[in-house]
Amino acid sequence: MIAGMTALYIFMLAAFTGYEIISRVPVILHTPLMSGSNFVHGIVLVGAMVATGHAHTPLEQVIGFLGVMLAAGNAVGGYVVTERMLDMFKSSKKGAK
Amino acid sequence: MDNVIQISYFASAVLFILGLKRMSSPVTARGGILWAGAGMLVATLITFFHPGMQNYLLMTVAIALGGGLALWSGKRVAMTDMPQMIALYNGMGGGAAGAIAAVELLRGEFPSTTFLTLAIAGALIGSVSFSGSLIAFAKLQGWARKPLRFPGQQVFNLALLAATAGIGAWLVIQGELAGGLVLLFFVLALAYGVMMALPIGGADMPVVISLFNALTGLAVAFEGFVLGNAAMIIAGTVVGSAGTLLTQLMAKAMNRSIGSVLFSAFGNIEESAGGEVAGSMKPIDATDVGVMMAYAERVVIVPGYGMAVAQAQHKIQELADMLTKRGVDVKFAIHPVAGRMPGHMNVLLAEANVPYELLYDLDEINPAFPKTDVALVIGANDVVNPVARTNPDSPIYGMPILNVDQAKNVIVIKRGQGKGFSGVENALFYADNARMLYGDGQAMVGELIQAIKEVQ
Numbered sequence A: 001m002i003a004g005m006t007a008l009y010i011f012m013l014a015a016f017t018g019y020e021i022i023s024r025v026p027v028i029l030h031t032p033l034m035s036g037s038n039f040v041h042g043i044v045l046v047g048a049m050v051a052t053g054h055a056h057t058p059l060e061q062v063i064g065f066l067g068v069m070l071a072a073g074n075a076v077g078g079y080v081v082t083e084r085m086l087d088m089f090k091s092s093k094k095g096a097k
Numbered sequence B: 001m002d003n004v005i006q007i008s009y010f011a012s013a014v015l016f017i018l019g020l021k022r023m024s025s026p027v028t029a030r031g032g033i034l035w036a037g038a039g040m041l042v043a044t045l046i047t048f049f050h051p052g053m054q055n056y057l058l059m060t061v062a063i064a065l066g067g068g069l070a071l072w073s074g075k076r077v078a079m080t081d082m083p084q085m086i087a088l089y090n091g092m093g094g095g096a097a098g099a100i101a102a103v104e105l106l107r108g109e110f111p112s113t114t115f116l117t118l119a120i121a122g123a124l125i126g127s128v129s130f131s132g133s134l135i136a137f138a139k140l141q142g143w144a145r146k147p148l149r150f151p152g153q154q155v156f157n158l159a160l161l162a163a164t165a166g167i168g169a170w171l172v173i174q175g176e177l178a179g180g181l182v183l184l185f186f187v188l189a190l191a192y193g194v195m196m197a198l199p200i201g202g203a204d205m206p207v208v209i210s211l212f213n214a215l216t217g218l219a220v221a222f223e224g225f226v227l228g229n230a231a232m233i234i235a236g237t238v239v240g241s242a243g244t245l246l247t248q249l250m251a252k253a254m255n256r257s258i259g260s261v262l263f264s265a266f267g268n269i270e271e272s273a274g275g276e277v278a279g280s281m282k283p284i285d286a287t288d289v290g291v292m293m294a295y296a297e298r299v300v301i302v303p304g305y306g307m308a309v310a311q312a313q314h315k316i317q318e319l320a321d322m323l324t325k326r327g328v329d330v331k332f333a334i335h336p337v338a339g340r341m342p343g344h345m346n347v348l349l350a351e352a353n354v355p356y357e358l359l360y361d362l363d364e365i366n367p368a369f370p371k372t373d374v375a376l377v378i379g380a381n382d383v384v385n386p387v388a389r390t391n392p393d394s395p396i397y398g399m400p401i402l403n404v405d406q407a408k409n410v411i412v413i414k415r416g417q418g419k420g421f422s423g424v425e426n427a428l429f430y431a432d433n434a435r436m437l438y439g440d441g442q443a444m445v446g447e448l449i450q451a452i453k454e455v456q
Helices: A004-023 A027-053 A058-096 B002-022 B029-047 B056-076 B079-107 B113-140 B153-174 B179-197 B202-227 B230-253 B258-264 B286-294 B305-309 B313-325 B344-351 B362-371 B441-455
Strands: B298-303 B329-334 B359-361 B374-378 B409-414 B434-438
Touching: A004 B002, A004 B202, A004 B230, A027 A058, A027 B002, A027 B029, A027 B056, A027 B079, A027 B202, A027 B230, A027 B344, A027 B359, A058 B029, A058 B056, A058 B079, A058 B344, B002 B029, B002 B230, B056 B079, B079 B113, B079 B179, B079 B202, B079 B305, B079 B344, B113 B153, B113 B179, B113 B202, B153 B179, B202 B230, B202 B258, B230 B258, B286 B374, B286 B409, B286 B434, B286 B441, B298 B313, B298 B344, B298 B362, B305 B313, B305 B344, B305 B441, B313 B329, B313 B344, B313 B441, B329 B344, B329 B362, B359 B362, B374 B441, B409 B441
Parallel strands: B298 B329, B298 B374, B329 B359, B374 B409, B409 B434
Antiparallel strands: none
């Protein structure tokens, strides 16, 4: 468990990190980056797994199952579309050379 | 084992941040997603070793099912449909955060009020993001194009949000989680997400998707606190703040504040569209345009979403290539919101192998228009409408536009005489230096290529 103030510090530092990362991004990468950040919050999968792992009643299990399914969709889908988009930047570079 | 798990989460948080960092430059972007992907893999695999867990079969089936469907849809989706797929996957993340909160609320084991508050807040934000993103998806997919508005909508929505938050607060204060009330809380939160997204017009959707993306990040971070999972807190918060900034950047590019996107959409479309424009649209045929372009010194191509819909990007690339070989200086002018999202057009052109050195953004290309011989507008409309500069009454007034009207000749490839996404009449089409090339984008560019070939 993470103690209250420590959690607050993590939150603050992570917030600044996110802001800093984006503030230097060229417009051409906005869509892939939005997609990439969409993939990163797919980490919710980990939470959904832990929640399901501790589910006891059938109702908890059903909701947990749905949660894991949705989270896996977020992670896998986010990865696939981001990779497809970024792949194109690679091929365009080759085409230019 | 616990230490190994914690270290793995730490490593994956680092990988996420480095990955996003690398994604912010075109040269390293490709590697960035691999880094972030590695982080996700490490975090997911190590979670199976969490102490005291059960239901492994349930989890594995759920991962296979959700992941499999996403893999299948993600591989198949066309590049033009990317924005709504991002909305869909984002909504799934929000729903997952809501589901985590639901399970935790049902179990009802919260060490302190702080945890309960965060669980409830995460549940609210996650649920809103879930249902709102699904509406955004449906709208961009064309299932529900028309914004739904009714009198007193804002008051209604505000009341709905207040009621939801009120029940949430009540649950926290009581500390007793009555099943019926928890259910009502989720129903209202989901309803608010729907109501929030319904009145928003299609043109504003990218901003909204980006906002939901940031919200999901925040919901994930909150649920991360509840579960004491540092990787979730860090990744969620980074996405939350990065997404908020990205939302602001997008709104700024469209000259809209986030508030006006959410609460006042583009006025009443029927009324604002009535603005009379003097002059007439003058048609031209492809042969003439071909000759014009072949003997031009400088050509600027202005692609819009319509080009992508017509799948004309490959033909456009061929055209640009051909003109370049003839010694014509060809540039592409990319409006920040060309396509459906900032950067969407760049992706579409990259798909067609247009070198990104030829792509210029608004500030770089606008000074070049007066020296441009031919500006070829294909599938773009609102972003080249000069009324955004000249008519303070227009709903798009003040939006930064590409000053295409300053070019010596403007050729507009357009399917028919319809209006743009905002529903506003385009004064450019009536300008003296503008000619309309009516027809399907792909077919017309094909004819242009043919015409230029014949010049040789």
